[in-house]
Amino acid sequence: MAGLELDREIPAALAVVERHEKIAYDYDLQKKGTISDETADKADPVHEGLEFPTEEQLVTLRRVSDTIPWTAYMIAVVELAERFSYYGSSAVFVNFIQQPLPPNSTTGAGGLNGQSGALGRGQQMSTGLTTFYQFWSYITPIAGAYVADTYWGRYKTICVSVAIAMLGHVIMIISAVPGVIGGNASVGLFILSLIITGMGAGGFKSNISPLVAEQYRRTKMFIAVTKTGERVIVDPSLTTSRIYMYFYLFINIGALIGQIGMVYAEKLVGYWLAYTLPTVVFLLSPLVLWYGHGKYHTSPPTGSVLATAVRVWRYAMRGRWSWNPIKTIRNLTADDFWESAKPTRVVGEKPAWMRFDDNWVEELRRGFKACSVFLWFPIYWLSYNQLNNNLTSQAATMSTHGLPNDILSNLDPFALIIFIPLCDLVFYPALIRWRINFRPLQKIAWGFYSGAAAMVWAAVVQHYIYKTNPCGYHAGTCVDNNGNPLVSPLNVWIQSGSYVLIAFSEIFASITGLEYAFTKAPRNMRSLVMSMFLFTNAIAAAIGEAFVSLSTDPLLVWNYGSVAVICGVSGIIFWILVRKLNSQEDKLNNMAEGRFD
Template sequence: MVAPPLPGELAVKCTFWVNISEVGDCPTSCAIESSSVHIGPLRPQSFLPPTTPPRFPSSTVTMKDGVLDDTFTTAPVQVVPALNEKHHTTLAPIHDKGYAPGQVIPTEDELATLPRIAGSMPWTAYMLCGVEFAERASYYGCKQVFKNFIRAPLPVGGNGAGAPPRGSQKTAGALGKGTVIASAMTDAFTFLAYALPIFGGLLADAKLGKFKTICIGVAICGVAHVIMIISAIPSIIQAGHAIGPFALSLYMLAIGAALFKPNIAPTVLDQNPHKKPHVIEKNGNKFLVDPEATSESVMLWFYLLINIGAFIGIATAYLAKYVGFWSAYLLPGVIYFMLPVLLFFVNKRLVKTGHGGSALGNFISVNFLALKNNGLKGFGRADYWEKAKPTWLADHGDTKHRDWTDAFVEDVRRTMAACAIFLFFPIQQINDGGLGAAANAQSASLTSNGVPNDVLDNFNPLAIIVLIPIMDHGIYPLLRKLGIRFGPIKRMTFGFLIAAIGASSFAVLQHFIYTTSPCFDKASTCEIGTGVSPLSLWIYAIPVGVTACSEVFINVTAYGIAYSRAPPNMKGFVMALSLFMTAISTAISLATADAIQDPYLVWAFAAPAIIGFVAAFVFYWLFRDLDDEDFFVNIEEPINNSAATDEEMYNSSLNDKNGGHNAVKDLKV
């Protein structure tokens, strides 16, 4: 029996009961005068309550300095004081996963009526966005000139470093291997860079953790950049020895990117302290901090910096044309070496999650068991996943021990829905960049007047750089203010339609190239007169910019879907599945390479556009119900508590209460 409370202490009456069927889950019911305090369960997993739960006798306990103590608990339970007790009495304890200490839990009425806003993010999240900028700047800066480096020979009369004579219509070149080998090498590079992340994600989930895997990828890419610069030294190109070191650096870069890419976005989202909706007060008004809006907002900035990095391709295209390839590879390499400095600086300040073994084995087992118990005819039924849950199996006589819970089966259901969504991405990616080398052939058939033919591809990142701030600070906040839910499925459907419209404009432009070229429908290989259509290369920027806008609605949304729907130890793997769709679109381009030539280039754009329009409506019909699901994040326990202590998270919540003015970055309405 606990001693009576001393002055300054608060007497609390508590009743504790233990669920015998699953030791360790101890829901607790407490009352502090008239205020309701929610505690537990300690782990948010489903369990079978006994018919008559055994109850211990009630006892009086004391609370001092926010800690409850009694004779039945094995450890003190911390109760965090409410931030705004005058307006709200339900608050989050330290053990309630998804809520940081002190975050105010909304009522059902508040969930339905309060205006939603994006919450503030810690500065480390934006530092990681800077890491992504440096990596993508180096990746796209080099990739911009790969095809010309491989395809074209050293220009006659040039400077010997790959640059053509000034004032000529020639493109930069070095190896002279032709279009077929250039397409094969660059497409193989892209395929590996987006297929190998499957292994990079698994390695991070099961063995190394995301941050360590990122660092290994950074080291590999750093070596690759050094070798690539060496391969572009003029004397090595002129001696015919460049192909070996260049090929080595090319595929090392793909391997390093495959370790880096599937883990960087989940690491950024790990920094988000807003896992569930909670209430804050700004300027006397109450708002609901929306985890989905917060994730969407930080991923918009993440994607913005990716495309600012991709804009480096303009500089490298001009460097290759007017200086030489050594300078075109040197600039991305210099930018790349910002990465180790940034990672070292944020290392001890990051929220890091443990690896603890991938859940892939259980994921596969749940899928197999659901299929076995339902059969092919049951696929897609409402109760399809119920038949893989331990509770259902126990009710139907299957007493075999399973290593997963009912909640994990729900995670699998959500993950499989995400994977099905990803299957629609290849058609958007083909519409975005063109099938095979069709877009490159189109740009080479237009009058450039000294502008490198590949520089107009950079209108893709330019359009994204312009659109993202408009969406983040204008359109999305306005829709939230008006109470219009522009959910992930609606956003992605809109993106598919934009991509199809852009591909249609590519097809129209190609038709006019054929009608105005000196060689008509042999435009891409024409050598009559100037060899190009009198149409300006700048027209090509229009379809490039239109299709780029689709990425803001599809790719950015995909980051949030992959992160929020993945089980805790599969986030890297599920993100890699999203990236793998780019590998599939590249494989389709490789398979159709022989058909991507005159006089069929109009259909190289028109056919994917038609498929894209149809796919957009099919996509919405299949997944429209997912827009109604609540956004939530599967929580991983941080392994670096120095990066986000309870006190710091509490202070972060105080920043939210004060309107986020103490935060480094406030993503506001």
């Protein structure tokens, strides 16, 4: 019996010693400023006094989310103002580029019954420039993430990015003022504004998303008792999911107000006002950032983590290459791929750059798995991006009954504002009560299916536009003898199905993608992994450039139909490949935090 007692006590004692050593190590790093207070177990009291669930309770008890910190809502307000400026201005890009300046107009306003425009460069240039703007805005987050994780930290990088974006908005206003609008100078200034604004938006997006979720500090599941006396598990992953749902809600409130307001400003006053108002609202971002300085929970930069991650990856690849490509792929995707890169597995003297523990390598493995999931997102974004250009152009070929053709795109954020609270308060809690675990990768797969369904709807609508338009398959350029557009008698509101289905796809795929990027990234690489997720938008924009040749009559049915097939088939293949990873969700979320010096 004494031997058995020792067998139990020695591991326990070793565990206590190991924990105290880690506390001392973390405290030392805190004083040096290498890691933040939330990284050190002892310095961070958020888990003190909590009861943690047993294996049996993990299976039997219902899971709930925790309260969202008020600082997360402040950051969401910053995002609301920035998205108001981004979407408010971009809502009028299609008409600004595609349609000509109306007769006798110096502002581009078309009036209640006219068509607003400015540059008159056609649908293909319109689709090309808006796609470029999206590509640029979602490739720059990589640079913003690197600067934040390595040098400045997220807060400072966000502030600098806001200043850059503000400069871009000012140049955009100049491109639309009377006397400049419509000419070659207007084209040049507008393209310059897209480049500068995209730089600011990119640096902002890669850092604001991790910052909002970092306001919630608990990382371990714990037991709580509800008002009715029920014992439940408070799951941090559910809390993170809720934070991103309401963060996305704020995004779409800003987008909805900005887009509707600017569309009418464009139509009734002119483009100079449609670009000025978003800039004025954007001024709210630096004010809220300044007010929250010192109140936000932030993580300091930790040096060149990316370089170390690449070294670890290269180290793990040693001895796994073969002239047989099939064998090489199997070796590089084997379950034990990362084991040889763990410091405890190194034989002999460790490399000088190996200043981390085994758990950090596990976190890195998890981050790479997340990035492998993101590889599928460009296909999803390909369907989503149709509402930013082609669906707006489609609306211009239908009977709008006085509505601006670019007002219909606001059905997407409007639907999101309705359905996000319903999912949070009704749909997702109902699934939990019924013991249905709707995990993130399942949500993403359903996002693909919803996006494909939206494109099927758009293809059917386009088919009937061609059947009912006076010019048949040339609906986009159909005009009478006086140059006035001739449109299909179909009511523009039949587009609603596409926008509602896209909204559901965003709830399942886009919001969950933000959550997945945050929860699966190493703590000191969150901005970088988030930028990888955002970068999938840029890849989708590049792929979208290949579809520009289909973005014209009489090929638009093929455009929507091919995107629908690609998105739907990709969703099926995606789910087949990630089913195993989906079953490991709890294990990945509750992984011990690694140590990085």
